[in-house]
Amino acid sequence: MATVTSADDGTPALSRTPLYDEHVALGATMVPFAGWSMPVKYTSDLVEHHAVRRAAGLFDISHMAEIDVTGPDAAAFCDRALAGRLSALAPLQSKYTMILAEAGGIIDDLIVTAVPDAAGPHFAIVANASNRAPVVAALAERATAFDGDVEVRDASDEYALIAVQGPRARDVLEAMPALTVESGAPEFGDTKYYRNTLARFGDVPVRVARSGYTGEDGFELLVPAGAAVELWRTLRATGAPHGLVPAGLAARDTLRLEAGMPLYGHELSLDVLPAQAGLGRVVAIDKDDFVGRDAVLAGPAAGAPVLVGLAAEGRRAGRAGYAVLDATGRPVGEITSGVLSPTLGHPVAMAYVSPAVAEPGTVLAFDVRGTAIPATVTTLPFYRRPRA
Structure with missing residues (x-):
């Protein structure tokens, strides 16, 4: 507790x-x-x-929120409340998904697991610590509006x-x-x-x-x-x-x-649609209805920034908030996360940039205290673990 x-x-x-x-x-x-x-x-x-x-x-990740969704209609509720098709989960299977606002922005990204339970359908949701209250509130509100038998319970503690x-x-x-x-x-x-x-x-x-x-x-x-x-x-x-x-x-x-995994508050937010973050595949748009569906189908506004990877040489890393520049020095985006990669030995970053400069291989730069550091758009992730 x-x-x-x-x-x-x-x-x-x-x-x-x-x-x-x-x-x-x-x-x-x-x-x-x-x-x-x-x-x-x-x-x-x-x-x-x-x-x-x-x-x-060994990591302590006990700050993450754990939320239980139970009841005879829990599967149908999760399909309605969340972006993925959770009713298709087999027992003991997990799925990466999101909970979206009506406008299509991301309230949080989640892991949902179908838990075997003699009492009936049971879906366990893990949410980010910073979004525990918004996720619980959104799920509770959607459960109230849902025409079915479902219970949402915050079991985090x-x-x-x-x-x-x-x-x-x-x-x-x-x-x-x-x-x-x-x-x-x-x-x-x-x-x-x-x-x-x-x-x-x-x-x-x-x-x-x-x-x-x-x-x-x-x-x-x-x-x-x-x-x-x-x-x-x-x-x-x-x-x-x-x-x-x-x-x-x-x-x-x-x-x-290094693994190209987004972090809420950096790559993901209420101002970002899943497609902008390269996560359109996470959304089951063929579902009849779910919160945020109309906005997702409409898609981002023309010219809305998209998430890319940037790889540079040398030792000077771009950090969150640093401007991304095109070949003429014009700002075309902003870094959301950046580091001198311990594994790869060179700077890597994720950034939102104009779609016009998002093609892999495009040479851009990030501004480090007035110095333009050349960086190349690259496909995420930066690192993949060796396969046995």
């Missing part, structure tokens, strides 16, 4: 995940993030980044979410005697990407999803909040011989950027 710190200086209080004391004990640098006190790094963001690419990293990411992630889970797959459920190695399996940590139920936000193989473990500390400590101890290290927000951001 989340706890809330006191704020004597009048600033908003920060929530703490069940693992807060573990982070402090490890010497993590704690920072405010989406209303939470979160570890940005433990030792070095570069060390943590490379550990995930080469072995495994009941759970912790821990991610193990990297090429050795499977080894870590399989080396834990206390983490056992339930009878009849897929083994960790047999669980496909965006599928889940059911396990137990001692007597505690754990839903294990093969998914993540790093571009690497990995798993995300949903566990009751009261068991989070013991699971975290066991993962650390078991994973250490496999090269696993705790990793913070800084590494998570550079990893997701």
